[in-house]
Every structure is written in C-alpha cells, then in structure tokens.
Amino acid sequence: MDQVEIFKALSNKTRLQILIWLKDPEGNFPDQDQYGFDNGVCVGQIQKKAGLTQSTVSEYLSVLQRAGLVKSTRIGQWTYYQRNEEAFAALSQLLQTDI
Amino acid sequence: MDQVEIFKALSNKTRLQILIWLKDPEGNFPDQDQYGFDNGVCVGQIQKKAGLTQSTVSEYLSVLQRAGLVKSTRIGQWTYYQRNEEAFAALSQLLQTDI
DNA sequence: ACGATATATCGGGAAATTCCGATATATCTT
DNA sequence: AAGATATATCGGAATTTCCCGATATATCGT
Numbered sequence: 166m167d168q169v170e171i172f173k174a175l176s177n178k179t180r181l182q183i184l185i186w187l188k189d190p191e192g193n194f195p196d197q198d199q200y201g202f203d204n205g206v207c208v209g210q211i212q213k214k215a216g217l218t219q220s221t222v223s224e225y226l227s228v229l230q231r232a233g234l235v236k237s238t239r240i241g242q243w244t245y246y247q248r249n250e251e252a253f254a255a256l257s258q259l260l261q262t263d264i
Numbered sequence: 265m266d267q268v269e270i271f272k273a274l275s276n277k278t279r280l281q282i283l284i285w286l287k288d289p290e291g292n293f294p295d296q297d298q299y300g301f302d303n304g305v306c307v308g309q310i311q312k313k314a315g316l317t318q319s320t321v322s323e324y325l326s327v328l329q330r331a332g333l334v335k336s337t338r339i340g341q342w343t344y345y346q347r348n349e350e351a352f353a354a355l356s357q358l359l360q361t362d363i
Numbered sequence: 364a365c366g367a368t369a370t371a372t373c374g375g376g377a378a379a380t381t382c383c384g385a386t387a388t389a390t391c392t393t
Numbered sequence: 394a395a396g397a398t399a400t401a402t403c404g405g406a407a408t409t410t411c412c413c414g415a416t417a418t419a420t421c422g423t
Contacts, residue, residue, distance in 0.1 A: 175271040221412050242369045242420045260356040320382050341390045341399045
C-alpha cells in the first residue's frame with residue numbers, strides 16, 4: 166500500500182469524481198445494461214459521463230487500479246471497474262492511526 | 265475544504281513525513297527548547313530533519329497550511345507549525361462517507 | 364477471415380510540481 | 394542603527410502530470 170501513490174491518484178478532480186460515481190453504479194450509469202452491475206461499470210460508460218477522451222479515462226482507471234482503489238473484470242470486449250472498498254476502509258484507518 | 269488540494273498536499277513523501285513527525289514533536293524534535301511544544305515546531309527544526317533546503321521546507325509547510333492540515337503561530341522570529349487534528353478527523357470521515 | 368466495437372498503449376504539447384539558490388522581510392540583540 | 398537569525402518569497406531548471414489524437418490489441422458478430 167503505497168500511501169503517496171494513493172494520494173496522487175486521489176489528487177485529480179475527475180478521478181475523485183469517478184470514485185464517487187462508482188459508489189452508486191445503478192444511479193449514476195443508468196445506460197448500462199450488459200451483465201448488470203455485479204462486476205462494476207465499463208469504461209465507455211464512465212468515459213461518456215466524465216466527458217474526457219477514451220484514452221484519458223482508460224489511463225485514469227489504470228492509475229486508480231495501480232493505487233488499489235478499484236479493481237477490474239474483463240468480460241468479452243468490456244472491462245468493468247468497481248471500487249475496492251477494502252482499500253478505502255484501510256486508507257481511512259491509516260489516516261486515523263499512522264498519519 | 266478543497267478535497268483535491270488536500271490530497272495534493274498529501275501526495276509528497278516529505279510532506280507526509282512532516283505530518284507524521286508532528287504527531288510526536290517531543291520525540292521527533294528533541295533539539296527544540298524555546299517555548300516548549302505547545303505552539304508546534306519551528307521551521308528550522310523541521311528543515312534540519314527533512315534534509316531539504318530552507319526554502320523548500322518553508323514552501324511545503326505553506327502547502328500543508330493552505331490545505332488546512334497544519335496551523336502556524338508566529339512567536340518572535342520563529343514560526344511554529346502544528347497539526348490541525350480537526351482536518352485529519354474530517355478527512356477520515358470524508359473518506360468513510362463521501363468518497 | 365473480416366469488419367465493427369471496446370479498451371489499452373504510445374507519443375507529445377501544455378501546465379503543474381519539485382526542489383534549488385538567491386534575495387526579501389521580519390524580528391532580535393547590541 | 395547595524396548585524397545576526399529565522400522565515401518567506403522569487404526565479405528557474407528538471408521532472409511529472411494532464412489530457413489529447415493516433416494507433417495497437419482484444420473480442421465480438423457475420
């Protein structure tokens with residue numbers, strides 16, 4: 166758990182927004198219909214909502230994943246991203262104890 | 265409370281280290297003798313321990329203060345910095361609720 | 364196998380951050 | 394008032410981040 170890497174990942178308005186959107190996939194991504202939401206939300210949906218290019222959003226999701234804040238599942242041609250709640254709990258705990 | 269600004273302030277190894285040092289001023293800054301630790305630790309002590317230049321450390325402390333993570337007290341020619349614990353509690357809370 | 368679709372990766376220009384040395388400002392001492 | 398000390402601010406080189414368009418890769422349907 167690289168603390169600096171985590172905080173860098175959180176240091177961007179769009180990435181922070183994506184994480185917040187992913188707290189409520191059904192509410193924030195009503196267009197998605199494939200496979201429900203059990204595996205997360207696919208990149209295209211997130212990209213459309215973020216209003217940035219596909220490459221940028223894909224890169225941002227990689228940053229979030231390298232920091233451990235989200236996890237991904239590939240199903241067919243789609244990659245579904247969802248929050249890694251354990252990481253958020255650990256980070257909140259870290260802030261109360263170590264930092 | 266600008267969340268992105270806070271996370272940016274935390275996105276640096278040295279700044280994070282300073283915040284951790286400030287959790288235990290007596291233990292981490294034994295050289296300081298003026299005015300005790302009630303008002304925090306002065307810039308020079310932090311600078312010596314951080315091993316960066318005076319200007320860099322002064323700037324880093326400003327960044328932390330703008331983010332609300334520390335507060336400062338000027339006494340004579342010294343500026344004492346201490347943690348703003350309310351900000352850390354609020355941030356930890358934010359991570360559990362909003363983000 | 365071929366074209367369409369979804370995502371990842373590459374290369375890069377613009378902006379921000381990192382950290383420095385030099386200098387300015389504020390306060391203390393004499 | 395003058396010099397010493399502590400901190401803040403300025404200007405800048407090197408690095409990183411932001412976000413893009415172009416391209417590569419993977420999987421789908423036919």
